[in-house]
Amino acid sequence: MQKGYDFMSFNISEVADYLGIEKLQDTGGDSIPICCPYCGDRRGKNTICIRKDGKEKNVFQCFSCGRHGNMLDLYLDQKAGYVGADRYKRAYADLRDALEKGHRDHTPKKRVEETDRKTEKTKAPVNVLDHTYRSLLRHLTLQTIDRLDLQRRMLTDAEIEAGLFRSVPSDPVGICRILKREGCMLENVPGFYKNAAGNWQLNVWAEGYFCPVLQDGYLVGMQIRLRNPKKQKYIWLSSSGKRAGISSGAPVCFYGDPDAEFVIITEGILKAYVTYCLLSDIGVSVIGVPGVNVLGGLKELLKQHHHKIAYEAYDMDKYMPVACMRDYEAKKCAACIQSGGREAYCPDGSCRYKERKRQMIQEAQDSLQKVIAKAGLIGRSYHWDRDPVSGLWLGNKKGIDDYCSMRRGGMSHAGAGYPGSARAGAL
Missing domain, CATH: 3.90.580.10 (Zinc finger, CHC2-type domain)
Structure with missing residues (x-):
């Protein structure tokens, strides 16, 4: 607030x-x-x-x-x-x-939500989604500022092109006219809707670039990495609640071989693709869930594949130290100090905010492991940048994509291995 x-x-x-x-x-x-x-x-x-x-x-x-x-x-x-x-x-x-x-x-969108709700129950078939989204991306380019963001994540130009990343278009109505002329189906494809004039329009309102969500080669949805986010860095390309629009849902993504013995599961669509690329030399398969608690469709995907072991690879704040160092968030720390400081809110020397965040992520870990078990796989936890004595995160590399970037950058990656190796950080 x-x-x-x-x-x-x-x-x-x-x-x-x-x-x-x-x-x-x-x-x-x-x-x-x-x-x-x-x-x-x-x-x-x-x-x-x-x-x-x-x-x-x-x-x-x-x-x-x-x-x-x-x-x-x-x-x-x-x-x-x-x-x-x-x-x-x-x-x-x-x-x-x-x-x-x-x-x-x-506003019109609220009046049409009730009448259009039935159309939001069924998305177009996977092959239609794939064709429409690929046609859309084929007409777009990737602006330099967005390419630099992807290169910062250690992706090569070839990997950026293979990932189908494109910048959000500036003419959301014109691009739909082009797609319709080509015979693309926009009905029941998340992100497309009919505006007040009755014309098809792409539901984009901020600058950024598309992060395609692929499952076994099919493009089934897209997120947008916002260029200037307020809080949320990623939003779904969706048209829920709009005339002739439909919800995107929150599909998981998959990269790699569905017959691979093991698969890494991390949170984030872009993070999953970056991890897959950075570990491509050892043939890793990667699943990206939209959030640590957003696991819809994961069990079904795992059952469709033939993996034997699934490695949970959530961010390392799952092992974050919780000591009060007055370094959590400036506003929260200031409010805590003003209200009596450590004596009032951190009597045992632990930050209540850090404790709450770590507990939330660890509960999400447990939920993921239950889904893995229900899918018939062996579940393990993958970690890195961890103190060998206390087991706590050292605070250097938070995400698996950050950690794996050290391999491509030529830095040492002692202290943790990769799934399938003798030094894999599995518990």
Whole structure:
């Protein structure tokens, strides 16, 4: 939340009502499941939290697509026209005035959501998704600024081209005209919808580049790596809630040989591809789940393949030290110090925020291992950059892609091995 606002004047439940977001169950409690306005999930995976343990929170989080934030983030994501450093201030003022006057948002997308819901139940077949998305990418280019970001991750130009990365187009209507002329099917393909004029339009509104989601060679979805993210670095190319639109869901990606003995599972679509490329010399297969708690479709994919061992390779903050060093986040540490510091919030010398984050990731590890076991595979945990005595993360390389980049960069990678080797960091 932004400092200096009187957020007691309204809460996230009222913001959701104003935006016309459907509440799946509203019993008047502090936590309310909603139909996700980002991915369209209706299983209760997105929840708005008004307060917790008696403290005002006013936040939301979707465990299907990974989107999360506060109530102003929710409002700004659904409303266009707010740009600049003062966008939160203007959004707050507009919301306060609208809610005080009893207004509701009446944009077309909310009115068509109910009538179009049936079309959101079935995406186009995999071969149609693959053809339409590949045709789209074929007409796009990769801007230099986006190429540099991928090169920073140690990808070669050949690997960037093979990954089909392209920058978001500046004309979302014109590109659809081109695709329709070529005979591409846009109906029930996530990311495409009909605008107020009845023309097909690609649902892109920010600068960045597409990260294709591939499963066994088929392009089944796309994420967008935002060039200037506020909080969320990645968003799905989706058209949920729009006329003739459809939810993207949160598909997992796979790179490599489906018959390989072992497979690495990490979080993140782009991270999975980078890891696959950086370990290509040893023939690694990699699965990327959209988030540590977003495992939909993973069990089915594992059952379709013939792997025997699955290595969980989530980020190394799963082993982060939790000692209070006043280094977690500037705002949270400042608030903690102002409220009494270590004596009040960290009496045993441990940071409660670090403890909570580590616990969340370790719980996600457990959930992943259960899915692996249900799919009939042996589950192991892969780690790196870890103290040999305490077992804690040393704080140098967080993600497996960061760690593997040392191999390509010619740096030593002592201290951990790679799955399939004698020194693999498996527990």
